[in-house]
Amino acid sequence: MSRKTISLIVMLALVFLTLGNVIAQETTVVTWAFWGSPEELATHQSVADAFMEENPEIEIEIWHQPWSDYFTGLQTLWAAGDGEAIPDVMFLSPISNYAADGVLEPLDSYIEDSGFDREDFWPGLLDFAMLDGEVYGFPRDIGLEVLYYNKDIFDEVGLDYPDETWTWDTLLDAAEQLSVVEASGRVSRYALGMEGGKYQLWVGQNHGSALDDMASPTSCTLNSPEAVEAVEFFAGMMDNDLAMRNAALSQAGGDAAVFTSGQVAMIIQNASRIPTFNAADMNYDVAVVPIPEGGQRSASAAGAAWTMSSFSDDKDAAWTFLSWLALNPEGGQRLYTESGEILPALRSTANSDAFLGQEGSPENRMAFIIEGDNAKVGRAGLFPQWNEINGTLIGPQLQLIWAGEAGVQETLDSICADVDEFLAGMD
Numbered sequence: 001m002s003r004k005t006i007s008l009i010v011m012l013a014l015v016f017l018t019l020g021n022v023i024a025q026e027t028t029v030v031t032w033a034f035w036g037s038p039e040e041l042a043t044h045q046s047v048a049d050a051f052m053e054e055n056p057e058i059e060i061e062i063w064h065q066p067w068s069d070y071f072t073g074l075q076t077l078w079a080a081g082d083g084e085a086i087p088d089v090m091f092l093s094p095i096s097n098y099a100a101d102g103v104l105e106p107l108d109s110y111i112e113d114s115g116f117d118r119e120d121f122w123p124g125l126l127d128f129a130m131l132d133g134e135v136y137g138f139p140r141d142i143g144l145e146v147l148y149y150n151k152d153i154f155d156e157v158g159l160d161y162p163d164e165t166w167t168w169d170t171l172l173d174a175a176e177q178l179s180v181v182e183a184s185g186r187v188s189r190y191a192l193g194m195e196g197g198k199y200q201l202w203v204g205q206n207h208g209s210a211l212d213d214m215a216s217p218t219s220c221t222l223n224s225p226e227a228v229e230a231v232e233f234f235a236g237m238m239d240n241d242l243a244m245r246n247a248a249l250s251q252a253g254g255d256a257a258v259f260t261s262g263q264v265a266m267i268i269q270n271a272s273r274i275p276t277f278n279a280a281d282m283n284y285d286v287a288v289v290p291i292p293e294g295g296q297r298s299a300s301a302a303g304a305a306w307t308m309s310s311f312s313d314d315k316d317a318a319w320t321f322l323s324w325l326a327l328n329p330e331g332g333q334r335l336y337t338e339s340g341e342i343l344p345a346l347r348s349t350a351n352s353d354a355f356l357g358q359e360g361s362p363e364n365r366m367a368f369i370i371e372g373d374n375a376k377v378g379r380a381g382l383f384p385q386w387n388e389i390n391g392t393l394i395g396p397q398l399q400l401i402w403a404g405e406a407g408v409q410e411t412l413d414s415i416c417a418d419v420d421e422f423l424a425g426m427d
Contacts, residue, residue: 178266191242
């Protein structure tokens with residue numbers, strides 16, 4: 001063999017070796033979409049970096065928008081039908097709406113192949129990401145509510161801190177002492193600040209519900225005795241200057257603002273407020289939400305979820321990221337939990353030191369665990385039309401009650417008449 005032939009063979013070998021290295025170094029790109037503030041973006045970026053360090057063959061490309069633009073941007077991409085431009089993994093809510101539109105990939109087969117234990121999710125939580133019995137997403141966290149209370153205000157009036165024995169009557173008795181009404185009639189401090197949209201917490205605690213079935217409804221039950229009593233309880237607190245009216249709460253900047261300023265002694269809210277109150281160096285803690293005599297705990301089993309696009313051109317890579325993000329207790333779930341921003345969707349992570357072992361307030365983190373173990377299915381509605389029903393038929397009329405401008409029974413009767421007519425038209 002001539003030297004020229006040998007040189008050619010060596011050159012070709014080097015070319016193939018170089019090409020092999022290039023091919024080996026190629027990565028699959030998974031586009032990841034979410035909304036959020038700059039601070040939240042920083043947390044998401046750290047999660048993406050951690051995943052890519054463990055999975056160098058997959059590159060995560062972030063598609064981030066503020067809340068105000070996020071859903072419009074995705075709708076534009078879906079309408080254009082450009083599969084390559086549509087993110088592979090998306091943060092969405094409510095899941096049933098998007099699943100019904102066909103833009104999400106059903107995940108049951110992936111779950112079965114992975115062997116993941118669905119029972120690691122809080123009761124009812126995975127149902128929030130389902131439609132017609134199929135799973136279309138994995139909630140990142142659970143938005144269940146607890147009672148936040150200002151310890152300084154409780155100490156000021158000489159009240160014992162809330163605990164698991166508190167009932168609605170206990171709450172009312174405490175509220176009488178915590179509220180401050182000046183001689184002029186102006187309320188300088190309310191006992192409670194709670195968003196009207198959380199009304200179903202009271203209804204569920206009293207064994208009521210907005211609909212007969214929150215997944216496949218046939219009738220409105222918001223005018224049942226159980227629901228009426230619950231709405232009257234909440235409205236009565238506002239009428240008696242014990243709870244801040246919703247319009248005033250909104251004008252004052254929301255529940256976080258009035259709690260940090262001392263305008264209210266208590267709020268009922270999810271875990272998202274913890275970083276704000278700790279940054280303000282507040283002296284506060286949390287407790288389970290008081291329930292009526294004979295009632296039940298009824299925290300909200302809902303939360304925005306990570307989903308896979310049905311248009312994704314590399315679903316295996318998308319699943320690798322999605323499952324690490326949502327189903328790996330030592331992956332995304334732990335990182336988000338350690339950021340202090342969420343109560344994780346996985347019970348195993350919530351019961352670990354990632355959540356229970358965090359330093360600082362609140363001290364009674366077990367209140368979240370207790371509420372989570374008793375969370376209820378479907379307060380957010382598990383069918384595509386729920387948002388329309390709640391936003392156009394229920395919510396506006398409830399606002400009249402919260403404003404003290406309408407009676408409870410007649411308003412709930414009116415709501416149910418409208419909702420029943422809507423449901424009949426769905427058949």
